[in-house]
Amino acid sequence: xxxxxxxxxxxxxxxxxxxxxxxxxxxxxxxxxxxxxxxxxxxxxxxxxxxxxxxxxxxxxxxxxxxxxxxxxxxxxxxxxxxxxxxxxxxxxxxxxxxxxxxxxxxxxxxxxxxxxxx
Amino acid sequence: xxxxxxxxxxxxxxxxxxxxxxxxxxxxxxxxxxxxxxxxxxxxxxxxxxxxxxxxxxxxxxxxxxxxxxxxxxxxxxxxxxxxxxxxxxxxxxxxxxxxxxxxxxxxx
Numbered sequence: 001x002x003x004x005x006x007x008x009x010x011x012x013x014x015x016x017x018x019x020x021x022x023x024x025x026x027x028x029x030x031x032x033x034x035x036x037x038x039x040x041x042x043x044x045x046x047x048x049x050x051x052x053x054x055x056x057x058x059x060x061x062x063x064x065x066x067x068x069x070x071x072x073x074x075x076x077x078x079x080x081x082x083x084x085x086x087x088x089x090x091x092x093x094x095x096x097x098x099x100x101x102x103x104x105x106x107x108x109x110x111x112x113x114x115x116x117x118x119x
Numbered sequence: 120x121x122x123x124x125x126x127x128x129x130x131x132x133x134x135x136x137x138x139x140x141x142x143x144x145x146x147x148x149x150x151x152x153x154x155x156x157x158x159x160x161x162x163x164x165x166x167x168x169x170x171x172x173x174x175x176x177x178x179x180x181x182x183x184x185x186x187x188x189x190x191x192x193x194x195x196x197x198x199x200x201x202x203x204x205x206x207x208x209x210x211x212x213x214x215x216x217x218x219x220x221x222x223x224x225x226x227x228x
Binding site: 037046049060062096098103104105 | 206220221
């Protein structure tokens with residue numbers, strides 16, 4: 001079955017580094033044309049795109065957060081990892097990973113993982 | 120930076136009615152516009168890409184149109200499962216990036 005599953009800590013303290021993992025099932029990141037992205041949604045707010053990594057390792061980041069974000073992939077584990085440094089309470093959100101095939105339209109999403117930043 | 124403004128913020132309609140959702144860009148854009156449906160607690164669902172192409176498995180009652188700065192998602196006859204929040208999303212190419220609109224909530228009247 002084709003699916004995505006996000007995982008990571010539910011609670012992190014301000015200034016810490018957040019690491020989130022997205023595990024792909026039913027398809028492989030070795031597939032040409034596959035792109036994976038991270039998108040978040042703060043409580044009561046709209047969706048916000050964060051980063052994308054392509055099958056050929058090209059990477060893209062939202063301008064406002066690019067100094068704090070790193071996206072990477074582990075094809076042997078079929079995973080995509082997002083790290084966010086120096087987190088702040090405004091980073092409290094549900095974080096989603098999503099798939100696209102190069103056209104930036106995400107046809108598969110995970111259920112999301114909620115992250116709270118609080119001391 | 121391009122800003123996407125969705126209107127109305129909330130649309131109150133009855134099942135069977137037609138829903139018309141607007142997404143306006145702050146400057147003229149390509150047709151790399153997508154629409155998503157988002158139910159609370161669920162994964163968002165791709166409805167439309169490239170402004171007017173329906174995604175796989177999406178019912179024909181969903182249609183997208185528009186170009187330039189004004190785009191529209193139309194749901195011809197609302198089904199009970201269509202009451203949700205809808206987001207438009209624009210891809211920019213230089214540099215490659217993505218912007219979401221603020222969303223329109225379609226609620227039962």
